[in-house]
Amino acid sequence: MIRFILRRLLQAVPTLLAVVTVSFFLMRLAPGGPFDLERPLAPAALENLRRVYGLDRPLIAQFGSYLAALAQGDLGPSFSFRDQTVLGLIARGLPVSATLGVLALALATALGVGLGIAGALRRGGFVDRLLGVGAALTLSLPSFVVAPLLQIAFGLTLRWLPLGGWNDGAPSHLILPVVTLALPQVGALARLTRTSLAEALRTQPVRTMRSLGLPPARVARHALRGALLPVVAYLGPLAAALLTGSVVVETIFGLPGIGRYFVEGALNRDYTLVMGTVLLVAGLVILLNLAADLACAWLDPRLRVAA
Numbered sequence: 538m539i540r541f542i543l544r545r546l547l548q549a550v551p552t553l554l555a556v557v558t559v560s561f562f563l564m565r566l567a568p569g570g571p572f573d574l575e576r577p578l579a580p581a582a583l584e585n586l587r588r589v590y591g592l593d594r595p596l597i598a599q600f601g602s603y604l605a606a607l608a609q610g611d612l613g614p615s616f617s618f619r620d621q622t623v624l625g626l627i628a629r630g631l632p633v634s635a636t637l638g639v640l641a642l643a644l645a646t647a648l649g650v651g652l653g654i655a656g657a658l659r660r661g662g663f664v665d666r667l668l669g670v671g672a673a674l675t676l677s678l679p680s681f682v683v684a685p686l687l688q689i690a691f692g693l694t695l696r697w698l699p700l701g702g703w704n705d706g707a708p709s710h711l712i713l714p715v716v717t718l719a720l721p722q723v724g725a726l727a728r729l730t731r732t733s734l735a736e737a738l739r740t741q742p743v744r745t746m747r748s749l750g751l752p753p754a755r756v757a758r759h760a761l762r763g764a765l766l767p768v769v770a771y772l773g774p775l776a777a778a779l780l781t782g783s784v785v786v787e788t789i790f791g792l793p794g795i796g797r798y799f800v801e802g803a804l805n806r807d808y809t810l811v812m813g814t815v816l817l818v819a820g821l822v823i824l825l826n827l828a829a830d831l832a833c834a835w836l837d838p839r840l841r842v843a844a
Contacts, residue, residue, distance in 0.1 A: 542827070545830070557816060565599070624813070633795075634792075642719070642779045644716070649722065650726055652727040656668040658734075668727055668728075672727050676725060681789065683721075714792060725771075737760040738757075766833050781817065784800055
């Protein structure tokens with residue numbers, strides 16, 4: 538297992554290098570630049586800024602300098618946030634996005650898996666049909682529709698919760714964005730759990746256990762262990778997406794997270810800020826997928842032996 542983990546971590550190095558390379562050249566080749574303001578700068582001032590930030594050098598030389606700085610843990614200065622480093626901005630926004638993502642992931646997992654189990658154990662019943670309708674509804678409503686509806690209902694009409702803002706992570710300010718972020722994933726996890734568990738309950742080993750007269754709860758626990766494999770595998774990229782925050786949710790609710798910094802960096806052609814955010818997301822995807830693979834190996838001994 539240790540060799541498996543080390544091999545996966547070594548494979549992550551060329552993956553991250555490919556992500557950095559593609560992102561770097563796509564950002565540089567896109568129209569516009571970090572100093573293309575609404576009121577154009579004087580040519581001398583623009584040339585001086587480009588020289589200070591090294592943008593007057595050939596692309597290959599810029600890429601080499603970026604890789605050298607990256608190897609030392611330096612993500613560079615931000616072009617749009619004056620006197621701020623990318624690492625400092627990420628350190629400021631990541632706790633906000635992580636808090637939002639962890640709570641949304643916990644809520645989506647608890648509700649989605651629970652509803653999926655209930656639907657699989659009562660196939661064709663009222664709960665199962667209601668689950669199908671609810672899952673389809675949550676999956677079809679995007680976040681930019683759900684968020685204003687929740688704000689109108691609970692913020693403007695009932696006045697139970699604030700419309701937005703962070704306020705040092707006060708619980709009342711977290712409820713609406715967490716529910717907005719988790720709601721589509723509740724439907725996805727419920728459908729995935731329901732389908733996987735329903736198939737597991739129809740396998741020959743489960744039928745044999747039923748024929749032997751074992752308690753239904755024990756049979757369901759045995760089937761659930763294998764049925765959770767696709768759910769756990771799905772949680773890897775889902776956790777990375779939620780932990781880095783949702784661009785739409787953070788923008789609508791005015792949360793100072795990673796997603797909001799990414800949008801501002803992309804609009805302002807802030808090369809280093811966008812690169813730092815992309816690198817963070819890629820690293821989280823790799824690490825959380827590895828964690829999901831290890832969890833799957835723990836659930837299924839056959840995968841552990843293969844690893």
